[in-house]
Amino acid sequence: MSTTSIATVLVQGASRGIGLQFCRTLLSRQPNTCVIATCRNPNQADDLQRLLEDEPERLQVLQVDVTEEAKIKAAAEEVGKRHGRLDLLINCAGVLHPSGRGETSLRDVNMQGLTETCRTNAFGLLLMGKHFGQLLTKGTAMFGTHQPDSKRTHSGIMANISAKVGSITDNGLGGWYSYRMSKAALNMATKNLSIELGRGRTPVICVALHPGTVDTDLSRPYHKNVKNLFTTEDSVKKLLTVIDSLTVDDTGKFFTYNKELLPF
Numbered sequence: 001m002s003t004t005s006i007a008t009v010l011v012q013g014a015s016r017g018i019g020l021q022f023c024r025t026l027l028s029r030q031p032n033t034c035v036i037a038t039c040r041n042p043n044q045a046d047d048l049q050r051l052l053e054d055e056p057e058r059l060q061v062l063q064v065d066v067t068e069e070a071k072i073k074a075a076a077e078e079v080g081k082r083h084g085r086l087d088l089l090i091n092c093a094g095v096l097h098p099s100g101r102g103e104t105s106l107r108d109v110n111m112q113g114l115t116e117t118c119r120t121n122a123f124g125l126l127l128m129g130k131h132f133g134q135l136l137t138k139g140t141a142m143f144g145t146h147q148p149d150s151k152r153t154h155s156g157i158m159a160n161i162s163a164k165v166g167s168i169t170d171n172g173l174g175g176w177y178s179y180r181m182s183k184a185a186l187n188m189a190t191k192n193l194s195i196e197l198g199r200g201r202t203p204v205i206c207v208a209l210h211p212g213t214v215d216t217d218l219s220r221p222y223h224k225n226v227k228n229l230f231t232t233e234d235s236v237k238k239l240l241t242v243i244d245s246l247t248v249d250d251t252g253k254f255f256t257y258n259k260e261l262l263p264f
Helices: 017-029 046-054 069-083 111-136 177-196 220-225 232-245
Strands: 007-012 033-039 059-063 088-091 157-161 205-210 254-256
Touching: 007 017, 017 033, 017 046, 017 232, 033 046, 033 069, 046 059, 059 069, 069 111, 088 111, 111 157, 111 177, 157 177, 157 232, 177 205, 205 232
Parallel strands: 007 033, 007 088, 033 059, 088 157, 157 205, 205 254
Antiparallel strands: none
């Protein structure tokens, strides 16, 4: 098997929840896939370590803290030396708020919460694009849909896990200041990345994706009011269907798990 027939995927934020499930699903559905899983504390990520024991040949685990640019840069250099490219980058790391709950009014807002939430949810994602973007331009279009016109063929895909509450247009309830602002910033970063990485002969598709309300630690305090709660398996399956359908015409857009277009 040639190396070009092996899809190379990096899942950022892979220790639990949606990120961990992306690793599991990609490894199970595509035998010709190498998954690079990153998280802040790999040694404490028990589920990820067990997956590594099961898939030592196709899973690589790297330590990446998205709030520290030097670690992102070092990881990108290692991936470049080992693989030479990326076909798919999925940015999953996210935090609701350092307290574990979204702010319900202005009296709950503080600088620490705003800063920590935005650093993880938005700024780190942009730095991932900065350091891994060139590896995506060397991708071999193993995800997404090929266009009949060869001039419109993409190289790699960057999928950023956003949230519907990051839509300014859709916001009718307010609250959750830090989380909403961080996801709105993530969406803007995605749009900017789609423009810069979309130039040239090897464009990268960059999209923001709403995974639905998923049964994870982040959403658990709010399950009581959720009518349509997804398992991580259901959400990831739907998101990968969206990723598989993407073309260069979709770049810079914000989609739901069933590829409905969301307003910014």
